[in-house]
Amino acid sequence: MSVVWLQVSAVALLAGWIAILVGVGRAESRLPLLSMPSDEAVEEVELEKGGNVPATTYTFARWEEMLAGGREACAVIVENGRWSSEPAAYNEFKTLCGDRNLSIVNTEETDWIAGRPIVHFDDPAAMPLLWGEGYYIQLVHGKSLIDLLREAPPFSIIILSVKDDGTQAFNHKWQEQLWECGIRAVTREYLRQSYLNIIWKKDEHSYTSLYEEIAGVALCAQYRVGDRVNDFKIPVHLEISSAGLNCGNNSSIRINGQEYSPNLRGMNIVIYDLIHSEVAAVHRVDTFVCIYEDTAIYRALPEEENHAS
Structure with missing residues (x-):
């Protein structure tokens, strides 16, 4: 009887710990004034008017x-x-x-x-x-991109894929906060380049980038169930790609064969909850002009x- 009681207690403690982690929230941050991104190297481009979004x-x-x-x-x-x-x-x-x-x-x-x-x-x-x-x-x-990353549930993977451009809206302040959330290669010198990142959020405050790449050519990556990346076991079949403005202008995030990327300009984001084995959220942040959802x-x-x- 004592063994059964100990097992039940252990399960209850584990469930309570997970609930506490999931329930911890971050206060929503806001900027009162949005200024036009200043960069002499930035040229004018035709603005999109939307796309196919779930x-x-x-x-x-x-x-x-x-x-x-x-x-x-x-x-x-x-x-x-x-x-x-x-x-x-x-x-x-x-x-x-x-x-x-x-x-x-x-x-x-x-x-x-x-x-x-x-x-x-x-x-x-x-x-x-x-x-x-x-x-x-x-x-x-x-909410800002930082808010979305911080509010992603613990024990999740965050998949980012850029279409067109994913860098112009970031100043040094935002880059420092992105660094803490596992986004470290993105700086404004990579204007309109391709970008992919797979981030493992293992608890409320820990972000580990499993794969991050930014380049002037189209990027793609594919993982099968059970593949290991930096000692992390991929739980799904994952196919991702990114193409900046001048090398395809496209974003794709496919999980178990289903497309989730909004395929719009900026950061296309899919959050996969590892506890519930499901997509928890899909976002797009037009990081060519702003840092908000x-x-x-x-x-x-x-x-x-x-x-x-």
Whole structure:
């Protein structure tokens, strides 16, 4: 009887320890003002208007929450090219905006800028236009790449694959924090190059990069179930690839044959939970212009309005 009791106690203690690790959270960090990345070597490129993203990665919930709360004096909203991929939800959102006398504008027809309105948006591709028109950009709601890495569950692998560019938005401050999370090769000197990283998050604060590479050519890696990388046993069949702007412009993260990469510009991120043997989250951060997740909402203030306040 005592042996059985000891075994039960050991299992209970292990379960409690895992629950504590998983439950530890990190406070959401925010920057009040987003500045245009400054780099004389950066040339102009055509901005993307979206791509094929798993439906579960986009929702209007944050917009609805913000409007319902009444905390933002919102009048003009810049359309996101990805909204059309969710037509039913988009139509409901347009109806909501119409009921509240909110205007939805786009970046193709820019007559609305002449009125110098305060605008809200969630498409990072709108940032260069607004910066060029003398707007200051502030984060209203959203998490940074660092937040996403820190909130990944313990005992998980974090897979990163860059499409187009994954470096321009990072300054030295962000690079130091990325280093602590297992991202060490990414610096702005590798503009528009390919990048892959497989990070083992073995506990709340420990990140070990199993494989990291950045280069001016397309990159790919493949692992079968049971393959060992730096003494870590790969639990799934994993096929990943990255191609920067000038060498294919593509991202792919396939786990057990299923594609999970959003395949959009910047860092495409898949988090695989080793405890539950499932994909826990899929993210994209457009690291060409910002360091915040796709569903972040921003406020843009015209220069004169920002100075007046």
